[in-house]
Amino acid sequence: MMGIFSIKRAFLSSIYICFIIGLVSGTTIVKMKVNDFCPLLFKDCGSEAGTLSAVNFNGTCSGGKAQLQKGTVVAIQFTLSTKADEASLNSKVYGKIGVLPFVSFPLDNPDACKDSGLTCPVKANTVVQYLPVLNVLKSYPSVDVIVKWELQNKDGKNVFCTLIPASITG
Numbered sequence: 001m002m003g004i005f006s007i008k009r010a011f012l013s014s015i016y017i018c019f020i021i022g023l024v025s026g027t028t029i030v031k032m033k034v035n036d037f038c039p040l041l042f043k044d045c046g047s048e049a050g051t052l053s054a055v056n057f058n059g060t061c062s063g064g065k066a067q068l069q070k071g072t073v074v075a076i077q078f079t080l081s082t083k084a085d086e087a088s089l090n091s092k093v094y095g096k097i098g099v100l101p102f103v104s105f106p107l108d109n110p111d112a113c114k115d116s117g118l119t120c121p122v123k124a125n126t127v128v129q130y131l132p133v134l135n136v137l138k139s140y141p142s143v144d145v146i147v148k149w150e151l152q153n154k155d156g157k158n159v160f161c162t163l164i165p166a167s168i169t170g
Contacts, residue, residue, distance in 0.1 A: 037077055040064055043163045045148060049086075050159035053127070054079040066147075066166040071138045078130040078151070080160055086122045086153050089113055091132060094148040102148055108135060112151060142170045 037056035041064030044052065056077040060067040068074060089112035094102035109132065113120035117131035130151065147164040 037075075040066055040076075040164055044161065045163050046161040047158050049084065049153050049155075049157040050080055050082040050151075052078060052080045052160035052162055055162065055164060062167075064165070066164060068134075068136045068140075068166050068168045070136055070140055070142070070168060070170050072136050073133050074136060075131055075133050076149075076164075078132075078149075078160070078162075079127060080130060080151070081127050082122050082124055082153075082159050084124050084153075086159065087120055088154050089118065089120065089122065089130075089159060090152050092150045092152060093134075094150075096146040096148065097143055105147075107132070109133075136168065140168050143168055 037058050038061035040055045040057050040061060042052065042055045054077075056079075057066045058075040058077075059069065059072070066074075066076075091107055091110045091112055093105040093107055095105050096102045109115060112118050112130050112132070116133075117129055122128055144165070144167050147166050148161070149164065150161045151159045153159055
């Protein structure tokens with residue numbers, strides 16, 4: 001169970017990003033270099049209010065596919081621009097296994113303007129980076145999954161909607 005995590009905005013432009021994750025058993029600090037991110041394959045699934053230009057991942061990638069290790073906290077870096085000024089942005093994440101329908105995936109922090117590298121309002125046609133973190137629980141099954149990530153504005157329109165191939169591993 002994840003209690004508190006924070007990403008200090010001041011570190012986003014520096015060489016190192018520190019994630020402080022408060023866990024029931026104590027505090028774990030994960031330190032990584034920004035250039036340790038690897039590019040992921042992604043496919044647009046209905047971006048209306050913006051453009052997604054890159055998706056990078058701080059873990060292991062295999063042929064553009066994210067390898068999500070159980071029991072870890074991972075970061076995904078989305079490079080995007082909006083078509084209009086956006087005062088608030090929220091994420092919705094879903095997972096799809098095989099032929100089953102997409103199932104909602106709860107985020108600890110769906111507010112993209114809070115502790116995720118974005119400063120809102122986001123100005124139109126400005127390239128920005130959104131850096132959310134995901135808690136990959138040990139209870140998740142080891143399986144291939146298609147992650148559907150939607151970043152929505154206050155009107156519920158997708159700034160981006162993208163599909164990302166991933167594997168949850170043990």
